[in-house]
Amino acid sequence: MILKADLARDLPTSQDETTVTQLRAWEAFHALEGLSRRLGYIVSAISQIAVVVQIGSNSGGPLFIAACLARPFVTQCLRNPIWDTAYLGYDNNADNIKLHALSALSQERYRQDVISGNLSQWITQEFIKTRERMGYVRIDHPENMYGDNTKDLLWVVVGEILENLPWMYSIFYSFLNPTRCSLSGIAVMQSSAANLRNIFSNLMDEDCETKKCIGKLQSLYPAKEIKNVMEDGELDYPHEKSRPEGMSFELSDVNFSYLTSQKKESSLSSVSLKIPSGSVVVIVGSNGSGKSTLIRLLSRLYDPISGSLLIDGRPSKTYRTTCLRESSILLSQDHNIFPMSFVENIGLGCPSLMDNLDVIKDSAEKGGAKEFIEKLDKGFDTVIHPMVAANKLEHQPDHPLQEEKKKISKKSNISGGEQWRVIAARAFMRMNSNKIRFVAVDEPTSALDSEGELQLFTRLLEAREGKTMVFVTHRFGYLTKHADMIVCMKNGTIEEVGTHSELFANKYGEYTKLYNIQANAFLADS
Numbered sequence: 001m002i003l004k005a006d007l008a009r010d011l012p013t014s015q016d017e018t019t020v021t022q023l024r025a026w027e028a029f030h031a032l033e034g035l036s037r038r039l040g041y042i043v044s045a046i047s048q049i050a051v052v053v054q055i056g057s058n059s060g061g062p063l064f065i066a067a068c069l070a071r072p073f074v075t076q077c078l079r080n081p082i083w084d085t086a087y088l089g090y091d092n093n094a095d096n097i098k099l100h101a102l103s104a105l106s107q108e109r110y111r112q113d114v115i116s117g118n119l120s121q122w123i124t125q126e127f128i129k130t131r132e133r134m135g136y137v138r139i140d141h142p143e144n145m146y147g148d149n150t151k152d153l154l155w156v157v158v159g160e161i162l163e164n165l166p167w168m169y170s171i172f173y174s175f176l177n178p179t180r181c182s183l184s185g186i187a188v189m190q191s192s193a194a195n196l197r198n199i200f201s202n203l204m205d206e207d208c209e210t211k212k213c214i215g216k217l218q219s220l221y222p223a224k225e226i227k228n229v230m231e232d233g234e235l236d237y238p239h240e241k242s243r244p245e246g247m248s249f250e251l252s253d254v255n256f257s258y259l260t261s262q263k264k265e266s267s268l269s270s271v272s273l274k275i276p277s278g279s280v281v282v283i284v285g286s287n288g289s290g291k292s293t294l295i296r297l298l299s300r301l302y303d304p305i306s307g308s309l310l311i312d313g314r315p316s317k318t319y320r321t322t323c324l325r326e327s328s329i330l331l332s333q334d335h336n337i338f339p340m341s342f343v344e345n346i347g348l349g350c351p352s353l354m355d356n357l358d359v360i361k362d363s364a365e366k367g368g369a370k371e372f373i374e375k376l377d378k379g380f381d382t383v384i385h386p387m388v389a390a391n392k393l394e395h396q397p398d399h400p401l402q403e404e405k406k407k408i409s410k411k412s413n414i415s416g417g418e419q420w421r422v423i424a425a426r427a428f429m430r431m432n433s434n435k436i437r438f439v440a441v442d443e444p445t446s447a448l449d450s451e452g453e454l455q456l457f458t459r460l461l462e463a464r465e466g467k468t469m470v471f472v473t474h475r476f477g478y479l480t481k482h483a484d485m486i487v488c489m490k491n492g493t494i495e496e497v498g499t500h501s502e503l504f505a506n507k508y509g510e511y512t513k514l515y516n517i518q519a520n521a522f523l524a525d526s
């Protein structure tokens with residue numbers, strides 16, 4: 001339920017802090033278990049105390065209860081759980097890794113990938129399948145499953161003595177007062193002593209704190225009720241008026257600000273623009289001018305605050321968002337590598353072809369990722385972020401486990417550019433669905449070298465048939481030359497629109513200014 005609720009939230013909703021829940025499923029189960037256990041302990045404690053008081057009224061009841069408390073009390077004081085020390089955990093169970101990875105995909109950092117890749121359904125289905133394959137064993141952290149204390153010899157001896165303290169007290173008491181003790185009374189006292197000891201130990205277990213448990217359970221249900229900020233329409237995409245050349249857009253007087261923005265100015269102000277179907281559009285402009293925001297609106301990750309956005313002649317809100325997302329690809333700096341294997345990272349572009357390794361490798365080739373993946377020991381089966389749990393190591397640089405940690409982390413690290421290539425490969429994989437009519441690429445220049453960038457642009461342009469393509473870039477050259485239209489932005493507004501030669505004809509325009517800065521840098525170098 002939590003996974004589903006997390007995956008269903010759109011970006012604006014998830015950025016509203018009042019709607020975000022940090023609760024994970026295992027915590028809810030713990031809370032529920034803890035609460036019912038605690039209730040049971042309290043009932044048992046009351047009944048056992050009543051028994052001891054009743055039967056033991058002749059044999060020093062209060063002192064006897066104190067003897068029962070001795071061991072749990074000392075245990076609590078000397079508590080030294082194994083997980084309080086430094087440790088390093090490495091998980092090599094494929095299903096467990098997958099289950100945690102699928103769970104992780106509902107986190108904030110993957111939200112844009114999951115939404116733009118339309119992956120919620122696949123994740124939920126895979127989660128259920130993997131869970132069933134594993135059987136219903138507990139999958140929470142080992143810390144929670146392993147509650148044993150370290151045992152040294154002294155503690156074993158002292159513990160045994162304390163364990164038997166109520167017994168010893170009873171025997172001692174019956175020697176002093178033989179007439180006041182019956183055999184059956186002693187037997188009942190003995191069993192009560194064992195029960196009371198257990199009950200007190202459990203009640204002192206901090207996991208069972210009633211307030212904490214109730215708080216956790218209370219925060220569970222609102223997560224299910226959260227309504228998305230963005231409206232979902234009824235219309236399927238494409239519809240009868242959609243053109244086969246690709247998606248078309250018409251923005252009229254669009255304004256937009258992020259909920260989380262600290263700035264007074266809007267990220268987009270009075271933006272009006274027509275993007276014909278099948279065109280290649282390049283958006284340029286200085287940092288913070290609104291290029292990425294414009295692309296996010298076209299990809300329907302956000303809706304304009306005012307003004308209108310038409311897609312193929314109809315308001316964007318009239319379409320089913322899942323249909324629109326099935327028809328578009330967004331390739332941006334905000335995307336992330338999933339904590340899964342390369343096969344899954346790329347295959348998730350088109351989950352129905354996940355089993356087809358040839359198609360996955362072909363997409364990797366197009367995205368420029370195949371070469372480096374094949375050089376890895378496990379090739380396409382390499383899991384990029386294997387689960388490594390480290391505890392109390394951050395402030396101990398000389399701890400012997402640091403070396404092990406490095407070895408494990410090394411297996412899972414790839415460079416920023418390589419990550420981008422994997423994400424690009426996932427985008428090419430998506431094209432195999434044959435549903436794509438809009439491709440948006442947001443500035444790969446920050447991660448890719450110039451050769452990688454040129455290859456990416458060339459391969460994307462080769463696949464342009466039936467697709468409208470919008471690129472954001474800081475590098476003028478190959479793309480601006482091939483663009484049907486260049487949009488130059490400044491401070492959240494559109495300064496100029498036209499082809500390279502049209503914009504360059506305006507000597508004092510923003511486009512010419514940005515172009516000359518780059519050209520002069522090259523001239524100065526040469």
Ligand SMILES: Nc1ncnc2c1ncn2[C@@H]1O[C@H](COP(=O)(O)OP(=O)(O)OP(=O)(O)O)[C@@H](O)[C@H]1O
Nearest residue numbers: 258260261263267286287288289290291292293294
């Ligand atoms: N997720 C966000 N939350 C809050 N504000 C944002 C967010 N993303 C962008 N902004 C703000 O919106 C404005 C436009 O940002 P945007 O990222 O669209 O610009 P850009 O032209 O793509 O910049 P760059 O070239 O640096 O990538 C900026 O003022 C930025 O601070």
